[in-house]
Amino acid sequence: xxxxxxxxxxxxRLMPMHLLLDAGGRVLSHGPTLARLVPGGLKGRAFLDLxxxxxxxxxxxxxxxxxxxxxxxxxxLRGEAWGLRLRGVMLPVAKGWVVNLSFGIDLPxxxxxxxxxxxxxxxxxxxMELLCLAEANEAVTGELRALAQRLDGARRQARxxxxxxxxxxxxxxxxxxxxxxxxxxxxxxxxxxHMDLDHFKAVNDRLGHAAGDHVLVHAAGxxxxxxxxxxxxxxxxxxxxxxxxxxxxxxxxVRAVAxxxxxxxxxxxxxxxxxxxxxxxxxxxxxxxxAGADPARVLAEADRALYAAKNAGRGRAVQA
Amino acid sequence: xxGLLLRSIQAYLRGTFGPALWAxxxxxxxxxxxxxxxxxxxxxxxxxxxxxxxxQELHRPAEAMLEDVGTFLVADPGHRALRRLxxxxxxxxxxxxxxxxxxxxxxxxxxxxxxxxxxxxxEAAPGRFRLAIASPLPALFPVALGALRAMADDxxxxxxxxxxxEGDRATLTVQLLEAAHGAGRGFALAGGPADGR
Numbered sequence: 453x454x455x456x457x458x459x460x461x462x463x464x465r466l467m468p469m470h471l472l473l474d475a476g477g478r479v480l481s482h483g484p485t486l487a488r489l490v491p492g493g494l495k496g497r498a499f500l501d502l503x504x505x506x507x508x509x510x511x512x513x514x515x516x517x518x519x520x521x522x523x524x525x526x527x528x529l530r531g532e533a534w535g536l537r538l539r540g541v542m543l544p545v546a547k548g549w550v551v552n553l554s555f556g557i558d559l560p561x562x563x564x565x566x567x568x569x570x571x572x573x574x575x576x577x578x579x580m581e582l583l584c585l586a587e588a589n590e591a592v593t594g595e596l597r598a599l600a601q602r603l604d605g606a607r608r609q610a611r612x613x614x615x616x617x618x619x620x621x622x623x624x625x626x627x628x629x630x631x632x633x634x635x636x637x638x639x640x641x642x643x644x645x646h647m648d649l650d651h652f653k654a655v656n657d658r659l660g661h662a663a664g665d666h667v668l669v670h671a672a673g674x675x676x677x678x679x680x681x682x683x684x685x686x687x688x689x690x691x692x693x694x695x696x697x698x699x700x701x702x703x704x705x706v707r708a709v710a711x712x713x714x715x716x717x718x719x720x721x722x723x724x725x726x727x728x729x730x731x732x733x734x735x736x737x738x739x740x741x742x743a744g745a746d747p748a749r750v751l752a753e754a755d756r757a758l759y760a761a762k763n764a765g766r767g768r769a770v771q772a
Numbered sequence: 773x774x775g776l777l778l779r780s781i782q783a784y785l786r787g788t789f790g791p792a793l794w795a796x797x798x799x800x801x802x803x804x805x806x807x808x809x810x811x812x813x814x815x816x817x818x819x820x821x822x823x824x825x826x827x828q829e830l831h832r833p834a835e836a837m838l839e840d841v842g843t844f845l846v847a848d849p850g851h852r853a854l855r856r857l858x859x860x861x862x863x864x865x866x867x868x869x870x871x872x873x874x875x876x877x878x879x880x881x882x883x884x885x886x887x888x889x890x891x892x893x894x895e896a897a898p899g900r901f902r903l904a905i906a907s908p909l910p911a912l913f914p915v916a917l918g919a920l921r922a923m924a925d926d927x928x929x930x931x932x933x934x935x936x937x938e939g940d941r942a943t944l945t946v947q948l949l950e951a952a953h954g955a956g957r958g959f960a961l962a963g964g965p966a967d968g969r
Contacts, residue, residue, distance in 0.1 A: 564962040570863045581878075583961055584860035588882035591853040599811055606806070 463550075466574055473499050473549040477514030480548065485572040489529060489536075499551070503527045503538075517542060517549055525551075534565050560586055617687040619665060620672035628686035628694050632747045635698060641741040643700035645710055646754040647675075649717070650731040650766040652691040663723050667691075667730055674716045678709050694754075703738055703771055710734040710769035718767060733761040737772040773887060773909060774819055778808035780915070781822060783851070784837075784844040793829060800825035819911055835914045842918025846926065858923055859959045864951060865929035869893060869901050899948040906941050913942040920944065928956025 463470055468485040471494065479494045479502070486494060494502060505511050507526040508519075525540040540553040555562040559579055562568060573579040615627035623631075635642045649671060656664035668691065675685045675695060684696040700706050713732060720727035735757025739745045753772035761770040786794040798805055801821040808814065823834040830837060846855050857878075861871030876888040889907035896902055905916060917935045924931040930953030934945045 567960070567962065569961060580860055580961075584857060584878065585881055587853065587860070587963070588857055588878070591857070592883050594853075595810055599809055602806075602809070 466576075467552045468572060468574060469553040471499065471551040471553070472545075473514075473551065475514065475548050477517065477549070485568070486553070488566045488568065488572065489532070499549075502530060504530050514549075518544070527553075534561065536562055536565070559583070620669055620687050622672050622675070622693070623684060623686040625686065625688040628684060628688055628696065629747070631684040631696055632694075632750065635696060635739075636745045636747050636750065639742045639744055640698055641701040641739060643695075643697040643706045643736055643738050644750055644754045645695040645697070645706070645734055645736040646751070646758045647671075647693040647695070647710075647713070647732050647734045648758055648762070649691040650733055650762075652730055655728045655730060659723065659726075659728060663728055664691075666723055667721055667728050670721050671717060671730075671732070674713050678713050678716075701738065701740065706736055706738060707769055707771065710736055714767055714769060731767040733758055733766050734769040735759070735761055735772060736769060773912075774814040774816060775808060775810045775812050776886075777819060777909065777911060777915070778814055778822060779810035780841050780845055781826065781838075782807050783848075784841045785826060787848065787850065788840075788844065789830070797822065797825045797829050800828065816909065819909070823911060834911070838911055838914035839918035839921075842915040842920075843922040844918075845915075846919050846922035855923075855926065856959075856963065858919075859926065865924055865927040865931070866895075866899075866901075866948060866951065868923060868927065869903070869946065870895075872903065901946040901948070903944040903946065904941070905944065908940050910937060910940060910942070913937045913944075916942075917944060920946065925954070926957050926959075928952055928954040930954070 463472070464483050468483040470483045471486065472480045472482065474480050477499045479497055479499065482494050490502070500511065500513065505525060505527045508523060510516075511520065521543055522541065525542060527538050527540060528536065529538070536558045537556060538553050538558075539556040540551050542549055542551045554577075559582055563579075563583060566572075570580065615623055617624045632644070649667065652664065652667065655667055668687070671691075671693065672685070672687065675693060679685055679695060679697070682698060684694075684698075686694045686696075688694050695709075697706065697709070714734060717730060717732040720729055735754045737750055737753040737757065739750060757770040757772040761768050764770065782794060785797060794807070795805060798807060801818075801824070803818065803822065823838075826837055827834040845851050846858070858868065861874075862868040870893060872891045873893050876890055879886050879888045889905050889909075889912060892904040894902045894904075903916075903920075905913060907913070913935060914937075917933060920933055921931070924933070929948060930950040932945075932947040932949065936943045936945070
């Protein structure tokens with residue numbers, strides 16, 4: 453092995469992405485990793501024909517090389533489709549120039565596109581560390597994202613459970629209070645219906661709690677069928693329900709909803725071969741838009757109307 | 773570290789023996805049914821209780837199970853990330869062993885605050901390595917043994933590995949009999965579908 457050949461081996465191992473140029477700027481030899489980038493080979497071609505030098509600018513011929521010696525070069529291979537950016541440095545040697553290149557921050561892309569391996573980098577190169585770090589970060593971020601999703605799921609479930617009446621699946625008093633407070637605060641028009649089942653205690657006493665529960669679930673179904681998607685339906689006590697109808701401004705329409713539910717709940721409810729008979733009384737209050745209502749007052753008004761409905765013989769709806 | 777270990781045990785037991793067995797282990801260990809989060813802190817006593825419950829459920833010593841946990845973490849296709857991160861350590865199994873000394877520092881770069889046990893490697897003679905590990909969590913030692921065995925397979929290397937543990941210190945003796953015994957699994961820097969085939 454001649455001295456020159458030995459020197460090339462040294463250069464290939466130390467700088468697998470180097471170019472050796474003659475004084476005129478033509479490629480004499482190059483490192484093995486560059487061969488992957490230019491499958492046709494680089495030997496004999498002019499450096500400035502091969503590469504587009506983006507910085508420093510204004511390089512026209514090899515005569516300009518002394519002006520950029522030692523500076524950081526930003527460049528790309530001409531006609532290369534992936535847009536891999538290269539960085540490099542050029543220095544004079546005995547009868548020409550040596551240029552050393554690296555992929556810089558485009559390393560991970562270059563590895564994918566060119567199928568590079570450990571052997572394509574100098575043993576002193578930090579490429580492996582950078583690639584490993586990128587993958588480790590991806591793994592850690594993935595774990596954190598998964599954790600955030602699991603916690604968010606648990607949070608939603610906890611809130612759902614805290615606001616739901618387990619028997620009927622309707623909302624509970626807490627949820628109803630918070631929706632009512634929001635409607636009052638927003639000054640939107642809404643209607644509040646306070647419903648109480650008639651003769652419910654008799655069903656419970658005569659047929660047992662299972663029958664009572666069956667009636668409550670049935671009542672919830674009647675409410676759901678009579679309401680729209682964004683209405684709030686809540687069971688707020690034993691056989692007491694509240695419906696909040698956002699946007700409802702017409703007394704006739706609200707009364708129609710109330711009377712439809714009363715009519716349905718007055719029908720016998722099948723239970724274990726027999727039937728349960730209940731009915732419902734409803735007091736309702738309408739809040740005009742921008743009223744700035746006090747939640748407690750709205751509830752009290754509907755409550756008074758419900759009391760009036762019970763006193764007037766049950767099975768009816770009374771407006772506050 | 774406790775969270776990572778508990779999560780690993782969870783992944784192994786659930787993945788190998790099914791969710792029903794894992795649910796019984798959690799119940800016996802007095803832990804909530806949702807299991808463990810790798811990034812959350814846990815008490816050392818929780819690890820002990822889970823190990824005791826798992827040993828009873830599987831009718832085998834906790835150490836043997838922990839060794840399988842280590843193998844599972846490297847070899848299970850669902851845990852590709854760890855195997856890949858370890859393979860970045862070197863092109864050969866011997867290279868990889870040397871990289872283990874850097875493991876805690878590599879881990880800290882990605883997850884500051886993660887304290888992996890310090891590992892010191894000595895190459896007593898060509899092909900004979902001694903790994904000294906110190907950790908306040910001795911359950912990690914058999915996990916390391918299982919993971920090392922699986923990594924040797926991954927590189928296609930034929931090795932003999934012994935573990936001698938005492939308190940919070942352990943020595944793993946690795947004898948590299950043949951560096952290229954089997955085919956090993958491929959490793960492409962870029963990952964992708966061809967990796968690990």
